[in-house]
Amino acid sequence: xxxxxxxxxxxxxxxxxxxxxxxxxxxxxxxxxxxxxxxxxxxxxxxxxxxxxxxxxxxxxxxxxxxxxxxxxxxxxxxxxxxxxxxxxxxxxxxxxxxxxxxxxxxxxxxxxxxxxxxxxxxxxxxxxxxxxxxxxxxxxxxxxxxxxxxxxxxxxxxxxxxxxxxxxxxxxxxxxxxxxxxxxxxxxxxxxxxxxxxxxxxxxxxxxxxxxxxxxxxxxxxxxxxxxxxxxxxxxxxxxxxxxxxxxxxxxxxxxxxxxxxxxxxxxxxxxxxxxxxxxxxxxxxxxxxxxxxxxxxxxxxxxxxxxxxxxxxxxxxxxxxxxxxxxxxxxxxxxxx
Numbered sequence: 001x002x003x004x005x006x007x008x009x010x011x012x013x014x015x016x017x018x019x020x021x022x023x024x025x026x027x028x029x030x031x032x033x034x035x036x037x038x039x040x041x042x043x044x045x046x047x048x049x050x051x052x053x054x055x056x057x058x059x060x061x062x063x064x065x066x067x068x069x070x071x072x073x074x075x076x077x078x079x080x081x082x083x084x085x086x087x088x089x090x091x092x093x094x095x096x097x098x099x100x101x102x103x104x105x106x107x108x109x110x111x112x113x114x115x116x117x118x119x120x121x122x123x124x125x126x127x128x129x130x131x132x133x134x135x136x137x138x139x140x141x142x143x144x145x146x147x148x149x150x151x152x153x154x155x156x157x158x159x160x161x162x163x164x165x166x167x168x169x170x171x172x173x174x175x176x177x178x179x180x181x182x183x184x185x186x187x188x189x190x191x192x193x194x195x196x197x198x199x200x201x202x203x204x205x206x207x208x209x210x211x212x213x214x215x216x217x218x219x220x221x222x223x224x225x226x227x228x229x230x231x232x233x234x235x236x237x238x239x240x241x242x243x244x245x246x247x248x249x250x251x252x253x254x255x256x257x258x259x260x261x262x263x264x265x266x267x268x269x270x271x272x273x274x275x276x277x278x279x280x281x282x283x284x285x286x287x288x289x290x291x292x293x294x295x296x297x298x299x300x301x302x303x304x305x306x307x308x309x310x311x312x313x314x315x316x317x318x319x320x321x322x323x324x325x326x327x328x329x330x331x332x333x334x335x336x337x338x339x
Contacts, residue, residue: 159205228256
């Protein structure tokens with residue numbers, strides 16, 4: 001897939017006021033009171049690169065909806081700072097202030113049931129995004145939804161990036177020529193569903209294509225670039241040129257691996273293949289420059305549009321999306337390489 005995406009990377013303000021009431025929607029002297037729509041958004045971490053992009057697209061979608069409907073939309077976007085208790089408090093505040101809809105990027109997916117129960121009792125639409133709750137929690141409230149992507153698919157596509165590169169030029173991946181790919185894995189949070197599935201299915205895709213593998217190491221870097229760099233430096237010291245591929249559960253960790261290769265002064269010709277997930281702006285830049293082999297594009301814009309549409313009308317499936325099992329909207333991934 002060639003590059004066709006443009007992104008912004010501005011940090012979000014805590015509370016975002018989108019536009020103003022469209023007075024031109026009714027004739028002068030006959031204007032009616034238009035109800036302001038309040039939507040609460042609770043993030044697991046504001047500084048997560050993908051979540052930042054998604055919230056920017058959420059703001060843009062809200063502006064577009066305002067222009068179309070003439071209704072003022074207020075997004076209150078809050079950072080939970082990886083603290084589930086803080087996120088619970090944020091949701092309680094949204095409910096106590098009679099918000100029209102609540103959107104939650106869970107800190108701990110196992111806590112989704114409590115939030116869903118509160119939303120059900122208050123009769124408030126609840127949209128989880130990016131971090132998928134346990135299915136029974138989502139099914140417990142008819143107006144609860146999940147918007148995200150199939151993590152297993154991202155793993156499969158990431159594995160296929162390595163397969164394609166290997167089939168095109170085996171020695172570009174299997175640099176020691178032993179017929180196997182020696183690899184390491186930089187994982188997201190321990191126990192996180194996306195992390196587990198991306199890791200499992202990336203390796204599975206390689207092995208199912210008949211390519212033998214040899215795992216050297218894996219470790220959690222919590223989706224963070226700095227942590228990934230530290231881990232990768234340790235592995236470079238331990239394994240040296242034996243590392244032929246670095247599977248990373250997201251682009252930030254892939255960039256951390258690249259940082260480590262630079263800082264360890266590994267000659268570019270001896271670099272392992274590094275692959276990520278998300279297709280973030282920085283990740284795309286690294287693919288263009290040839291430092292990252294490829295990534296798997298996680299469509300933040302489409303997901304944000306679906307989240308907003310459900311927030312505004314939970315009884316209607318958003319145009320252009322399919323609702324699965326009554327509660328799920330999955331946006332497909334796409335592979336990205338330099339070619």
